Amino acid sequence: MIAKLQDVVEAIEKRQLVPCFQPLVEIRSGLLTGFEMLARWNHPVHGLILPSNFISLAEEHDLIDEVMDQIFLAAFQAAKSIETPHTLSVNLSPIQFQNRSLPDHIFRMAEQTGYSLHHLVVEITESALLDDLGCAREIALDLKSLGCRLALDDFGTGYSSLSHLQALPFDELKIDRSFVASMASRRESRKIVAAVIGLGHSLGLKTIAEGIETEEQAAMLLCLGCEVGQGWLYGKPVQALDLSSALAAPPRPTAAAPTPCGDGLS
Numbered sequence: 001m002i003a004k005l006q007d008v009v010e011a012i013e014k015r016q017l018v019p020c021f022q023p024l025v026e027i028r029s030g031l032l033t034g035f036e037m038l039a040r041w042n043h044p045v046h047g048l049i050l051p052s053n054f055i056s057l058a059e060e061h062d063l064i065d066e067v068m069d070q071i072f073l074a075a076f077q078a079a080k081s082i083e084t085p086h087t088l089s090v091n092l093s094p095i096q097f098q099n100r101s102l103p104d105h106i107f108r109m110a111e112q113t114g115y116s117l118h119h120l121v122v123e124i125t126e127s128a129l130l131d132d133l134g135c136a137r138e139i140a141l142d143l144k145s146l147g148c149r150l151a152l153d154d155f156g157t158g159y160s161s162l163s164h165l166q167a168l169p170f171d172e173l174k175i176d177r178s179f180v181a182s183m184a185s186r187r188e189s190r191k192i193v194a195a196v197i198g199l200g201h202s203l204g205l206k207t208i209a210e211g212i213e214t215e216e217q218a219a220m221l222l223c224l225g226c227e228v229g230q231g232w233l234y235g236k237p238v239q240a241l242d243l244s245s246a247l248a249a250p251p252r253p254t255a256a257a258p259t260p261c262g263d264g265l266s
């Protein structure tokens with residue numbers, strides 16, 4: 001569906017914005033390490049609507065904070081109810097990362113729900129930082145002093161990735177899905193992924209691969225030293241109601257590839 005402003009306003013009023021959760025796993029063991037929270041609009045007619053249909057609209061009309069409040073509060077509640085604490089990764093829009101009161105706002109939502117920010121990972125896409133890097137850095141430092149970790153999302157797709165890596169105190173690097181998707185068929189993609197993982201490690205960052213759909217991709221990533229993976233191979237995003245089945249799913253370990261790191265990487 002093509003959403004209009006009035007639809008988004010109504011979605012907020014009727015509290016139809018909900019978090020979904022996608023598992024993040026340690027590639028070697030297949031053990032769950034945490035979840036990424038992904039926004040959905042639970043539409044009474046059209047079902048679960050993807051964020052590309054409403055996040056930018058909410059941003060343009062100054063409604064993104066309302067959207068965030070609704071989804072974050074529900075996600076903190078859901079994450080808090082899980083017995084063994086896992087990390088919870090959340091996405092912040094570029095506009096939010098220019099708002100100096102963001103860290104305090106997140107702190108208050110955590111306080112309100114009793115959620116510990118020591119399990120929270122804040123994901124920022126590269127484009128999010130372009131406007132005012134100084135302000136982004138202050139926000140990043142505040143979030144870290146509250147106990148949050150910081151991830152650079154969709155790495156490799158923006159155009160000043162390296163300067164962002166240098167300017168901000170990241171803990172994690174997320175390799176964009178487009179590189180993972182073409183790894184098995186394109187030698188260039190494999191080389192890029194290998195180089196990104198090496199770069200991440202040399203900077204002391206945890207590397208996470210997005211969009212893993214096949215065992216072959218998982219085996220290649222394991223071989224290249226990537227620690228954590230996310231993708232349909234391990235699980236699609238689920239609503240909080242289904243979280244317990246995601247938590248109960250048996251681990252899906254990845255066997256090391258028979259030949260060292262597949263072909264073309266030596």
Ligand code: C2E
Pocket residue numbers: 022037038039050051052055071091092093094123125153154177210211212213230231232233237
């Ligand atoms: P992202 O943060 O890079 O999230 C990963 C996207 O890849 C998600 O799409 C997820 O459903 C999809 N994905 C995960 N594994 C696979 C796979 O194996 N194959 C394929 N084909 N896709 C996979 P989604 O949920 O549509 O979200 C798109 C983007 O919307 C996110 O990209 C993020 O940038 C943004 N977004 C999501 N939730 C929020 C939010 O609460 N706030 C803000 N500001 N942005 C959000």
Ligand code: MG
Pocket residue numbers: 036090091123153
């Ligand atoms: Mg993300």
Ligand code: MG
Pocket residue numbers: 153154174176210
């Ligand atoms: Mg991403």
Ligand code: MG
Pocket residue numbers: 154
């Ligand atoms: Mg993405």
